[in-house]
Structure formats: C-alpha cells, structure tokens
Amino acid sequence: MLFNAFSFLLSAFSSDTHRYMTVKNKRLDLSYSQMKWETIFRRILITMSVIMLLIVIGVLITLIVQSMPSIKTLGIGYLWGKVWDPVNNIYGAWPFLIGTLLTSFTALIISIPFSYAIAIYLGEYNPKGWLSNLLKNTIELIAAVPSIIYGFWALFVLVPIVRNFEMKIHVAPYGVGIFSASLVLAVMIIPYAASLGTSLIRMVPSPLKEGAYALGATRFEVIRSVILPYTRSGLFAGILLSLGRALGETMAVTVLIGNTSTIAPKFLDLFFGPGNTMASVIANEFAEADHTLYLSALIELGLVLFFVTVIINLIGKRIITRYSK
Amino acid sequence: MDARLGLRNTKSILFKAVIIFFAFVITIPLIIVLLYIIKQGVMQVNWHFLTHIPAPEGETGGGIANALVGSVIIVAMSSIVAIPVGMLAGIYLSENPGTRLAYWSGLCVDILQGVPSIVVGIVVYFWIVKPIGFSAVSGSIALAIMMLPIVIRSTEQTLLLLPPSLKEAALSLGVPYHRVILKVIVPCGFAGILSGIILSIARIIGETAPLLFTALGSNLFSTNITKPMESLPHLIFTYATSPYDDQHDLAWGASFILLMFVLLLNIFTKLITRKWNIQL
Numbered sequence A: 001m002l003f004n005a006f007s008f009l010l011s012a013f014s015s016d017t018h019r020y021m022t023v024k025n026k027r028l029d030l031s032y033s034q035m036k037w038e039t040i041f042r043r044i045l046i047t048m049s050v051i052m053l054l055i056v057i058g059v060l061i062t063l064i065v066q067s068m069p070s071i072k073t074l075g076i077g078y079l080w081g082k083v084w085d086p087v088n089n090i091y092g093a094w095p096f097l098i099g100t101l102l103t104s105f106t107a108l109i110i111s112i113p114f115s116y117a118i119a120i121y122l123g124e125y126n127p128k129g130w131l132s133n134l135l136k137n138t139i140e141l142i143a144a145v146p147s148i149i150y151g152f153w154a155l156f157v158l159v160p161i162v163r164n165f166e167m168k169i170h171v172a173p174y175g176v177g178i179f180s181a182s183l184v185l186a187v188m189i190i191p192y193a194a195s196l197g198t199s200l201i202r203m204v205p206s207p208l209k210e211g212a213y214a215l216g217a218t219r220f221e222v223i224r225s226v227i228l229p230y231t232r233s234g235l236f237a238g239i240l241l242s243l244g245r246a247l248g249e250t251m252a253v254t255v256l257i258g259n260t261s262t263i264a265p266k267f268l269d270l271f272f273g274p275g276n277t278m279a280s281v282i283a284n285e286f287a288e289a290d291h292t293l294y295l296s297a298l299i300e301l302g303l304v305l306f307f308v309t310v311i312i313n314l315i316g317k318r319i320i321t322r323y324s325k
Numbered sequence B: 001m002d003a004r005l006g007l008r009n010t011k012s013i014l015f016k017a018v019i020i021f022f023a024f025v026i027t028i029p030l031i032i033v034l035l036y037i038i039k040q041g042v043m044q045v046n047w048h049f050l051t052h053i054p055a056p057e058g059e060t061g062g063g064i065a066n067a068l069v070g071s072v073i074i075v076a077m078s079s080i081v082a083i084p085v086g087m088l089a090g091i092y093l094s095e096n097p098g099t100r101l102a103y104w105s106g107l108c109v110d111i112l113q114g115v116p117s118i119v120v121g122i123v124v125y126f127w128i129v130k131p132i133g134f135s136a137v138s139g140s141i142a143l144a145i146m147m148l149p150i151v152i153r154s155t156e157q158t159l160l161l162l163p164p165s166l167k168e169a170a171l172s173l174g175v176p177y178h179r180v181i182l183k184v185i186v187p188c189g190f191a192g193i194l195s196g197i198i199l200s201i202a203r204i205i206g207e208t209a210p211l212l213f214t215a216l217g218s219n220l221f222s223t224n225i226t227k228p229m230e231s232l233p234h235l236i237f238t239y240a241t242s243p244y245d246d247q248h249d250l251a252w253g254a255s256f257i258l259l260m261f262v263l264l265l266n267i268f269t270k271l272i273t274r275k276w277n278i279q280l
Helices: A001-075 A076-080 A093-123 A131-146 A149-170 A178-202 A206-214 A221-247 A250-255 A269-272 A280-284 A292-324 B001-025 B029-043 B048-050 B065-095 B101-116 B117-132 B136-161 B164-172 B177-188 B190-205 B232-240 B245-276
Strands: none
Touching: A001 A076, A001 B065, A001 B101, A001 B117, A001 B136, A001 B177, A076 A093, A076 A292, A093 A131, A093 A178, A093 A221, A093 A250, A093 A269, A093 A280, A093 B001, A131 A178, A131 B029, A131 B245, A149 A178, A149 A250, A149 B029, A149 B232, A149 B245, A178 A221, A178 A250, A178 A269, A206 A221, A221 A280, A221 A292, A221 B001, A221 B117, A250 A280, A250 B164, A250 B232, A292 B101, A292 B117, B001 B029, B029 B232, B029 B245, B048 B065, B065 B101, B065 B136, B065 B177, B065 B190, B065 B232, B101 B136, B117 B136, B117 B232, B136 B190, B164 B177, B177 B190, B190 B245, B232 B245
C-alpha cells in the first residue's frame, strides 16, 4: 500500500519531469535556432558592408593593374605630353587635362552665381511656401534629367546658337566645343551646390541674424556679414561637390565637345574650338583601342579621374560633416 | 544720415532683386529643354513606335521596342542585385555607427558616390566583359554599382531617424535581433527606403556611360541577358550622333519616353516623401 503510493508518486513525478523536459527542449531548440539566425543575420550585414569595401578596393586595383603598362612605358611625363597620336603610338594626356580643367572651371564659374542665388533665396528670403517648394522641385528636376538628353538637346538647339555667336565674335564657327560643353555642364551642376547651400543657410542660428537686425542692419548686410561668413566653408564644400560632378560628367560633354585631341595655340581658338576631356576621350576611344598601350593609356586617364574626383568629394564631405557637428 | 539709410535700403532691395532674378532665371533652360523634348518627341510616339525595332539606316519608320525592353530588363536586374545588398549594408551602417568597419564602409560609399560613371564602365569591362563578353548582365552590374550608394545612404538616413525606443521595445519583448530589424525597423522606415530606391532607379535609368562598354547595344530585339542589349540612353547616344534624320526622330521619341520615365519616378518619390513626411 505504502509502496504502491510511493510508486504512484514517483511515476507521477517522473512523468511530470518528462513533460517538463520536452517542453523545455522545444523552447531551447527554438531559441537556439533563433540565435543561429541572429548570428547569420549579423554576418550577412557585415558581409554586405565588407562588399562595399571590396568594390572600392577592386575598382582601385583594377584601374592600377590595367594602367600598369602605360605607367611603366610612358612614366609620369605622360601627364604633360602634348601629343596624342595613337596611330604612331605617341601618348600625352595634356590635351585632355586642359580640356577637362577648362570645361569644368568655366562651368563652375558660370554656375556659382546661380547656385549662390538659389541657396540664398531658398535658405533666407523664402524658405517656406508654394513658390519656394516649386523652385526647389524644379532645381531637383535639373539634376534628374539624364545627361544624354541635355547633350542631345544642346547638339540640336544650343550648338547652332553658339555657332552664330562665334561668327559674330570672329572665331572659327565650330559650334561644338569646350564653350558649348561648359554652358550645358554649368546648368547640370547647379543643383548640387544649390541644395547643399540651401540647407546650410537654413541652419544659421536665428539669434545671430536677430542680433544683427537689432543693431540696425539691413537684410543685405545680414546676408553679407552674418550668413555668408557663417556658411562660407559649407558653401565651398557645395562648390567642390559640383566640381566633382563636372570633372566626371561624360555623356553630355562627349556629345558636345567635338572630340579633337590637339591643342589650339591661341586661347580663344582653344576655348571656342573643339577639344576633349578625360571622360569623353575614354568614352570615344575605349572601344577602338586595339593595342595594350593605347588601352592602358586610356585607363590611366580613368585612374587620374578616379583619384581627382575621390579627393575632391572626400574633402567636400569632410567639410560638411565637420559643419554639421 | 537719412540719405545713407536710403542708400542702404536701396542696396538691400537691389540685392534681393538680383538674387531673385538669378534664382529663377535658371529654371528657364530646364523648361526650354523639357518643352523642346516633349514637342519633338510626342509626335514620334505611337503604337508602331513602341512595338517595332529601329529601321535600317536611311529608311523611315521603325521604333524603339528593343531599347525599351532592354532598359527595363537591365534596370530590373541591377535592382535585384543592388536593392538587397544596399538595404542590408545601410542597415549595418545605421545599426553600428562608430565601429571601424562602419567608418571604412561609409567612406567607401562616399567614394563610390563620387566615382565618375565612365570609370565604373571601364572597371566592369575588365571584371565581367573580358571573361564572358559584352552582355546585358555586365551592364546591370555596372548600373548596380552606381545604384548602391544611393540605396545605402537613404536606408541609413531613414533608419537613423527612427526613435530608438521602437527597437528597444521590440528587443525587450524577447524578439530576436533579425526579426526586430526585418519586422519592426524596416517596415517603419519603409517609405523612406522606398523613395531612396525609386530615386536611385530614376538616376540609373538615364545612365549611358557605364553601358557603353558593357551592354554595348544592338539593333535587334533581344531578351537574352548574356548577349549585348540595347537600352534607351544608349540608343539616344548612337542615334543623336548619326547623320540620318530618321534616326534623330527615333532618338527624340526615345528621349521623350526616357524623360517621362524619369519625371514619373521623381514625382512618385515626391508623393511618397510628402505623404510620410520624410526628409531625404
């Protein structure tokens, strides 16, 4: 009787523990699998951001390795060699450096008044309301239109106008060339500096402005002596970002620049005549580069372009991050 | 004293006028370009134009069906690659700010954002075209690389804006980390991520330079992704620089279609950001 009761108790207890154990195991299994998924998920996240590193390092290595033949054969003098003649195996990047710098800086100088004006107008005069929204969206739209469309339009509409203008000022009326390319480029790069400038001008603390107003400053004086000094480095960063865009812009420039790899001796002829930029010569000649040195000379241009745009962009970004802190 | 004040006020008003003039005058070129493309393009677009391949050189008629389908295929493939990778990398960057990997990875995103598109084209030429030949796949990879930084940055920015209490609440209920991210954090920031994705598609659909030496382009209708494939921007580039007027007409029509795509995608992004009130 006692034994019976004892065994009953025991069996009850054991079955209970048994049930308890299985439940616990299921829970354990579940949480183990969840934990496994958690680790896998974390690893996937890490892998994805490592991929970004790998892409950039891969780009750099590919460019360097592929331009090795030209770096070895042509040396550093390649960069200021004045003649580009693939048929006779003479390579010099000077025409393209000049072309790139001339188009980019002309475009930049044309664009600066506009991007500053937009930044001041949207940041200070009219930060809210439908008109400012409309203008802001329109400016963003300028950046959204594909560059090939600008190029195509300019080839058929702007180039004849430029040709007329060139006839009036008595230079060779090519129409296409560095000047036309800079005009289109100027419009295309405005949004980058303008939108950054707008947001920076809006961030100027109002006590500063109010203080100036309280001292009797006019609006122009507040802008000149409070807002612009406060945002100077940020606006400069915006211009750098625009410059980075201008240097690397390919399609519109390729269509408009006229593709000549010689440098005209006179500045006016150079400025209004056809030329070539680093990006446009790559776009035009990469497919027809038939021997190693030719190909790798083109890739070295790509490498130079990569370094220059990366440095410009990183300086710009660095200024902005320092600014927003 | 009074005269001086007047002078200063006049100066201020003049300055404002100059600023307003410069700020609004820049919309004129955009409006001219848009109206011109629409005027030239809208006459070309009809059913025949959308369903036929380009006529041989010198003949009238033909359409841009090959480029239309090619563009859609190439952009779809690059989205399939870039969206998951970009979102996950963006999640990593927003979840682990301050780690060494996040710093370098973020730096690489910045670098990638500034790399000229033609350089991406060159690099992908050596990565994919050299081993397997000119193909739509290589074009998509090039575009995916262009697309990644935008997706990553928009994901990161959106997720950083979410209040940390959301994540903390879910974690305190014992929800595993991956479920917190995928079922709580990402759905909350979905609108922002989506608008970033659409914006990036709008950016790459008009990219020509990376496709020049990768997808190459062809005159035939092709859905074979291992063969060269035509795309809208590439078709515009080749036909814009050709001497035939009929090909110019095709290019105007293609520009119109491309422009409409880009405008619609941008308006769509605007609607999303307005509805959910996101700052991008």
